[in-house]
Amino acid sequence: MSVTAREIRLASRPSGWPTDENFAFADVELPSPGAGELLVRNTFMSVDPYMRGRMNDVKSYTPPYELGKALEGGAVGEVVESGVDGVAPGDLVLHGLGWRSHALVSEYTALTPIAGVSPSHFLGALGMPALTAYVGLLDIAEFKQGDTVFVSGAAGAVGSLAGQFARLKGAGRVIGSAGSADKVAHLTNKLGFDAAFNYRDGDVRELLADAAPDGIEVYFDNVGGDHLEAAIAALNTNGRVAVCGSISMYNEKEPPPGPHNMHLLVGKRLKLQGFIILDHYDRFRAMAEEVGQWLATGKLVAEETFADGLDNAPAAFLGMLRGENTGKMVVRL
Amino acid sequence: MSVTAREIRLASRPSGWPTDENFAFADVELPSPGAGELLVRNTFMSVDPYMRGRMNDVKSYTPPYELGKALEGGAVGEVVESGVDGVAPGDLVLHGLGWRSHALVSEYTALTPIAGVSPSHFLGALGMPALTAYVGLLDIAEFKQGDTVFVSGAAGAVGSLAGQFARLKGAGRVIGSAGSADKVAHLTNKLGFDAAFNYRDGDVRELLADAAPDGIEVYFDNVGGDHLEAAIAALNTNGRVAVCGSISMYNEKEPPPGPHNMHLLVGKRLKLQGFIILDHYDRFRAMAEEVGQWLATGKLVAEETFADGLDNAPAAFLGMLRGENTGKMVVRL
Structure with missing residues (x-):
């Protein structure tokens, strides 16, 4: 059996914000899977901030996307035809060949569906964003019960989980920032944040000081710039920062000025630490067990914003970069 | 027995660089020591960068100096009269009441003189600066054998030790920066640095890239600003920064801009950590044993710049802030 797969390619490298011209659609024939391969029909694909970086022709922790080739990214799919013993048509897998309707995969993770939990969560609350939030909070920022935790980009895929994980692990107080009044209301009304603010409402320093009059112990940084x-x-004293990303600057041609108060690192004994989740998959099982429990018992609110159809993937990606999603942005195929 | 002690007081708080007007000399009568006290004649006193911070009326990790009161700081002295069993006149002690000819002390550390080693080293290569270099390099920056280490302020009290400790512990390469051609020559010719540059010679980024073509694993930061x-x-990848101080800005009224490249913390998985040596005295014994060996066997070059007489202490302090010392600045009384 062969299938016609529709895929989205990188037509040109964006300078600043991506536009439609940077993407091209193409149909390709996929053959039957060879030994060790699976032919998969993708049911959900992820759009994530790091993908913007891979569109540039620069060396980074992941190689740049190649011009004229299909984009890549996390996807959940159903096996159509199997070249692997023990994997049958209809089985669910997680793999790295998103941005296309079907894929021939040789690297994948077999998934066990959880009753009442959408498989799309393996791209979010039980996937890479969850692991990022879990490792960033617990291992990098060394969260301790009672800590007051501030999360920026708190309505995003990673941020909404980081804040809730802090709450579920016994934070003294959880504070979030986001870019609209709706998101801010959502953080406090739905996700259990103790306080939240819209960073467009004024000086971030003052907004944070108002929300955290006794200061903070942990900052989970998804934003960089003035938030840091x-x-x-x-x-x-002894505060810790997990530096997870700088979404505010992924499309900027000039890097923003750094913090003017770096000298405070000394007197306050602060630690700032960047991390890349690829280094921390040894923590996946611990995360999945603990977070799976929270999801199954309804303690964790795992939000998703869906876009429908492969044709809408570029728009979903841009919308995510502009912050139009609440929780994980997922394309439903 | 009572003695007339000469002391230096904070006459007014400096704004920017201190001047003579900020200091006042006074004579006070000290009585015989009570029980638990020692009357000490100071033989050496330390001038250190952190003292500038204590001249400001701001909350910090040490309380500000009080107006009209004598300044304080590390000192080595000889016991003149003892109110403590087991301590006799002539014994050597380390204590915190410098900036005066004599002091009545109740908190002190008894010192065992080392043959051929000047007691002034207990203010430097065997004292607080040594502990700062030791803890910063080994514990905060997590130095590992083979690492390439960059030290700024490398001709200063802490920096000259940090670079040499890295060399003696098996660094792959040790690079230093300093503020004059003489100091740079000294680092490579006398202290065993593999490379050094004068940061006034151009763009620090280019100077460092030339000196460390394969990059660095550890940065010991005594300077802040453009060096960081x-x-x-x-x-x-996985580089670590021990943030020890920002001497470049202690006298600035406006904080300098922060690093423009903080986003690199993520992709490179960098750690930046500030520390205050007061938190780490549990490491004093380990440091003193290891460094004492290096000093006794001549493996460590422990430099001192001496100023003579209490009257020259303010000038020595200012000279240290301007970088006129090579190694530890000490006032000999």
């Missing part, structure tokens, strides 16, 4: 400066000002 | 940005650019 504000967090350094608010951190108490 | 240059180090972030040069650090290899």
Whole structure:
């Protein structure tokens, strides 16, 4: 059996914000899978901030996308035809060949569906974003019960989990920032944040000081820029920062100025640490067990924003970069 | 017995660089020591960068100096009269009441003189600066054998020790920066640095890239500002920064801009950590044993710049802030 797969390719490298012209659609014939391969029909694909970086022709922790080739990214799919003993048509797998309707995969993770939990969560609350939130909070920022935790980009895929994980692990107080009044209301009304603010409402430093009058112990940084400066000002002695990303600058041609208060690292004994989740898959099982429990018992609110159809994937990707999603942005195929 | 002690007081708080007007000399009568006290004649006193911070009326990790009161700081002295069993006149002690000819002390560390080693080293290569270099390099920056280490302020009290400790512990390469051609020559000719540069010679980022073509694993930061940005650019994956101080800005009224490349913390998985040596005195014994060996066997070059007489202490302090010392600045009384 062969199938016609539709895929999205990188037509040209964006300078600044991507546009439609950077993407091209193409149909390709996929043969039957060879030994060790699976032919998979993708049912959900992920759009994530790191993908913007891979569109540039620069060396980074993952290689750049190649011009004229299909884009890649996390996807959940159903096996159509199997070249692997023990894997049957209809089985569910997680793999790295998203941005296409079907894929021939040789690297994948077999998934066990959880009753009442959408398989799309393996791209979010039980997937890479969850592992990022879990490792960032617990291992990098060394979260301890009672800590006051500030999360930026708190309505995003990683941020909404980081804040909730802090709450579920016994934080003293959880504070989030986001880019609209709706998102802010959502954080406090639905996700159980103790306080939240819209960073467009004024000076981030003042907004954070109002929300955290006694300071913070942990900052989970999804944003960079002025948020990091504000967090350094608010951190108490021995505070820790997990530097997870700088979504605010992925499309900027000039890097923003750094924090003006780096000297506070000394007197306050602060630690700032960047991390890449690829290094931490040894923590996946611990995360999945603990978070799976929270999901199954309804303690964790795992939000998703869906876009429908492969043709809408570029728009979903841009919308995610602009912050139009609440929780994980997923394309439903 | 009572003695007339001469002391230096904080007459007014400096704004920017201190001047003579900020200091006042006074004579006070000290009585015989009570029980638990020692009357000490100071023989050496330390001038250190952190003292500038204590001249400001701001909350910090040490309380500010009080107006009209004598300044404080590390000192080595000889017991003149003892109110403590087991301590006799002539014994040597380390204590915190410098900036005066004599002191009545109740908190002190008894010192055992080392043959051929000046007691002034207990203010430097065997004292607080040594502990700062030792803890910063080994515990905060997690130095490992083979690492390439960059030290800024490398001709200073802490920096000259940090670079040599790295060499003696098996660094792959040790690079230093300093503020004059003489100091740079000294680092490579006398202290065993593999490379050094004068940061006034050009763009620190380019100077460091030339000195460390394969990048660095550890940065020991005594300076802040553009050096930190240059180090972030040069650090290899999993690099670590011990943030020890920002002498470049202690007298600035406006904080300098922060590093423009903080986003590199993520992809390179960098750690930046500030520390205060007061938290780490549990490491004093380990440091003193290891460093004492290096000193006794001549493997460590422990330099001192001496100023003579209490009257010259303010000038010595200012000279240290301006970088006129090579190695530890000590006032000989």
